[in-house]
Amino acid sequence: NGLLSGTSSLGSCLPNELGNSYGSLRVSSSKTRHARLVTFALIAQKAEYIWMDGQEGKKGIRFNEMRSKTKVIPRPLPAGSTNFPEWSFDGSSTGQAEGNNSDCILKPVYSCPDPIRGDHHVLVLCEVLTPDGKPHQTNTRRPIADLLSEDVLEQETLFGFEQEYTMFAKSGHPYGWPEAGYPPAPQGPFYCGVGLEAVYGRPLVEAHLDACVKAGLKISGINAEVMPGQWEFQIGPAGPLETGDHVMIARWLLHRLSEDFGIICTFEPKPMQGDWNGAGAHTNYSTKDMREEGGMAAIKAAIEKLSKKHKEHISAYGIGNERRLTGKHETASIDTFKSGVADRGASIRIPLPVSLAGKGYLEDRRPAANVDPAKFRNSEGAAENQSRHP
Ligand code: ADP
Ligand code: MN
Ligand code: MN
Ligand code: MN
Ligand code: MN
Numbered sequence: 454n455g456l457l458s459g460t461s462s463l464g465s466c467l468p469n470e471l472g473n474s475y476g477s478l479r480v481s482s483s484k485t486r487h488a489r490l491v492t493f494a495l496i497a498q499k500a501e502y503i504w505m506d507g508q509e510g511k512k513g514i515r516f517n518e519m520r521s522k523t524k525v526i527p528r529p530l531p532a533g534s535t536n537f538p539e540w541s542f543d544g545s546s547t548g549q550a551e552g553n554n555s556d557c558i559l560k561p562v563y564s565c566p567d568p569i570r571g572d573h574h575v576l577v578l579c580e581v582l583t584p585d586g587k588p589h590q591t592n593t594r595r596p597i598a599d600l601l602s603e604d605v606l607e608q609e610t611l612f613g614f615e616q617e618y619t620m621f622a623k624s625g626h627p628y629g630w631p632e633a634g635y636p637p638a639p640q641g642p643f644y645c646g647v648g649l650e651a652v653y654g655r656p657l658v659e660a661h662l663d664a665c666v667k668a669g670l671k672i673s674g675i676n677a678e679v680m681p682g683q684w685e686f687q688i689g690p691a692g693p694l695e696t697g698d699h700v701m702i703a704r705w706l707l708h709r710l711s712e713d714f715g716i717i718c719t720f721e722p723k724p725m726q727g728d729w730n731g732a733g734a735h736t737n738y739s740t741k742d743m744r745e746e747g748g749m750a751a752i753k754a755a756i757e758k759l760s761k762k763h764k765e766h767i768s769a770y771g772i773g774n775e776r777r778l779t780g781k782h783e784t785a786s787i788d789t790f791k792s793g794v795a796d797r798g799a800s801i802r803i804p805l806p807v808s809l810a811g812k813g814y815l816e817d818r819r820p821a822a823n824v825d826p827a828k829f830r831n832s833e834g835a836a837e838n839q840s841r842h843p
Contacts, residue, residue, distance in 0.1 A: 496529070496572075496573070497525050497526060497527050497529070498525070498526040498529035498530070498573055498574055498575065499523055499524075499525060499526075499567070499570055499574040499575075500523065500524045500525075500526050500537055500564075500574070500575050500576075500577045501521050501522075501523050501567060501570075501574075501575070501576050501577060502521060502522055502523070502524055502537075502540055502559050502561070502577050502579050503519065503520070503521040503576060503577065503578050503579060503701065503702065503705050504519075504520055504521070504542075504559055504578075504579045504580075504581050505518050505519060505520075505581070505591060505593075505701070505825070506518050506519070506520050506547035506548055506549060506591070507544075507547055507548030507549040507589075507590075507591045508547065508548045509591075509772060509825070517704070517708050517718075517719070517720065519701070519704060519705050519708060520542070520547055521705060522542065524537075524538075524540055524577075526538075529573050530564075530575075532564055532565055532566040532573070532575045532669075533564060533565065534564055535561050535562060535563065535564065536561075537561040537564060537575075537577050538561075539558055539559060539560050539561070539582075540558070540559040540579075541556045541557060541558050541559065542556070542557055542559060543555050543556070543557075544556065544557035544581075544589075548591075549581060549589060549591055554584075556584055557581050557582065557583065557584070557589060558581070558582035558583070558584065558586070559579035559580075559581065559582075560579055560580045560581075560582050561577045561578070561579050562578055562579060562580050562594065562698070563577075563578040563698040563702075564576065564577045564578070565668045565669050565670065565702060566667060566668055566669060567668070568663070568664040568665075568666075568667035568668045568706070569664060569706075569709060569710075576668065576702055576705070576706075578698055578701055578702060580592050580594050580595055593825050593827045594694070594697060594698075594827045596827075597693055597694060597697065597827050598694060600693075601693065601694070607741075608740040608741050608742070609692075609740065609741045610692065610693055610738070610739070610740050611689065611690040611691065611692065611738070611739050611740075611744075611814070612689050612690065612691060612692075612693065612696040612736060612737065612738055613673070613687060613688070613689035613690045613691075613736070613737035613738075613814070614687065614688045614689055614696055614700050614734060614735075614736055614737075614826060615685055615687050615733070615734060615735040615736075615737070616685060616686050616687070616688065616700060616703065616704070616720075616734055616822065617678055617683060617684070617685045617720075617732040617733050617734065617822045618683070618684055618685075618707065618718050618719060618720055618732060618822055619680070619682060619683045619684075619718070619719050619721065619724040619725075619732050619822075620653065620654045620657070620682045620683070620684070620716045620717065620718055620719075621682075621716070621717040621718075621719060621724070622715075622716070622717070623715065623717065627653075627680075627681070627682040627724070627725060628653050628654050628682045628716050628717075629653025629654060629681060629682050630653075630681070630682060636681045637650055639728060640679050640680060640728065640729065640730065643677060643678070643679060643680065643681040643683075644676070644677060644678060644679045645676050645677055646677050646681075651677075651681065652677050652681070653681055653682045654682060654684070654714075654716055655677075656714065657710060657711065657714040657716050657718075658675055658677075658684050658686075660710050660713075660714070661675075661686070661703075661706060661707050661710050662675050662686070664706045664710065665686070665702075665703050665706060668702060668706065670688065670699045670702060670703055671688055671689060671690075671691045671695065671699050672686055672687065672688055672699075672703065673687045673688065673689060673690075674686070674687045675687070678730065678732075679730040679782075679783070680724075680725065680729045680730045683724075683730065683732060686703060688700050688703060689737065690737070690739070690814075694827075696826060697826040697827035700826040701826070704720070719732075720732065720734075720821075720822040720823040721773065721822070721823060722771055722772075722773045722774050722776060722777040722821035722822055722823060723773065723776035723777045728782075729782075730782045730783065731776070731777030731778075731782060731784070731821070731822075732777070732821070732822035733777065733784075733818065733819075733820060733821055733822055734771070734820040734821060734822050734823075734824050734826070735816050735817065735818050735820070736816070736817045736820050736824075737814050737815070737816045737817075738755075738814055738815055738816075738817060739813065739814035739815070740755075743755070743812065743813065743814060743815070744812060744813060744814070745812060746811075746812060747811065747812065748811065748812030748813060749807075749808075749811045749812060752803060752807070752812075752813070752814070752815050755815060756792045756801050756803075756815060759790075759800075759801060759817070760790045760792070763790040763800070766817075766819065767787060767819060769824070769825075770819050770820040770821055770824050771820060771821025771822070771823045771824040771825075772821070772823060773821065773823070774787065774819070774820075774821040775787050777821055778819065780798070783797040783798060783818075784798065784818065784819075785798055785799055785800045785818070785819070794808040795808070797818070799818065800817070800818060800819050801815055801816065801817055801818065802815070802816045802818055803815055803816075804816060
């Protein structure tokens with residue numbers, strides 16, 4: 454039904470008008486509305502299967518960790534369905550398997566409309582499984598799903614994910630910066646800036662926002678960042694799995710649109726040395742208790758718990774984060790756990806409005822832009838059956 458409701462907007466794309474043949478299902482001569490609906494339902498659907506590879510930390514600074522390939526689905530399914538068929542890929546080419554036993558399985562776990570291809574085409578986020586159907590070691594989403602027991606769900610945890618990223622030209626220079634030099638001014642006028650001198654790359658940012666909205670993601674805003682050519686989008690507030698799923702689709706859309714705009718987008722935590730801000734993924738977090746009257750007590754209790762696992766959490770917060778968490782440029786040093794109200798030099802910040810209301814959420818400022826939003830890894834790098842919930 455969801456599929457058919459999109460029919461009127463298809464207009465001239467109807468296959469009978471294009472003269473396409475669908476074997477015995479060909480409806481070329483039919484001009485009735487009913488026949489047109491039937492015909493549309495028969496247009497095959499392009500499903501872009503998206504997954505995370507096994508290259509974390511292995512590649513050069515500008516490469517991302519996302520892969521995708523297209524499956525044509527003869528009998529379309531509605532966007533939102535998780536009943537898309539399982540598929541496989543060559544794990545030896547993605548850092549996820551050895552060459553002599555290289556197949557990995559893609560298991561669809563989330564789907565949404567494909568805002569780039571339009572019509573009834575879809576994006577399909579997948580978990581990676583081993584051939585025997587177990588979660589692959591790079592599958593960081595499954596441990597989160599397994600963690601969502603009744604008592605966790607009861608807390609109605611919400612996340613708000615601030616995804617910063619930096620644009621580069623193909624030359625390897627930050628996008629919009631003069632070829633052999635620096636922007637016309639040091640950091641200051643660029644954050645939330647406007648105007649040709651202050652802002653670089655807005656057409657891509659706008660196209661990305663449009664795409665996220667059309668895909669139905671819980672995107673809550675965008676802004677230009679402190680370093681020119683650096684931007685942020687926010688996903689949330691959303692539930693634990695939802696947040697990660699929407700972030701991954703939003704990241705994929707950004708990379709996909711980068712191709713069209715000739716701009717590289719990177720989640721590298723410290724793309725430019727010197728007096729230039731790094732790129733983070735501040736993660737705002739709340740439980741039901743924190744959001745209710747007197748929630749500050751629950752916020753403080755969570756911060757206390759977080760303070761005891763600082764090192765463990767840092768190890769899960771992105772590769773190369775030590776170059777970003779220096780204690781300068783609105784960060785706390787990587788070796789220090791510090792919390793404070795409205796303090797952008799803290800590890801955990803309680804936003805001023807939250808402090809005034811005495812309830813709300815906390816902001817973990819430590820995760821790097823390249824953090825896996827679904828991951829908890831210990832220092833050995835193995836996925837563990839835990840999350841970074843306080
Ligand atoms: P900042 O001032 O740190 O730049 P942003 O506006 O960029 O803040 O991001 C704040 C994020 O916090 C948004 O993604 C928003 O959805 C999220 N958020 C708001 N309320 C809550 C809440 N109760 N729990 C979790 N996240 C929340
Ligand atoms: Mn092949
Ligand atoms: Mn922000
Ligand atoms: Mn920011
Ligand atoms: Mn923030």
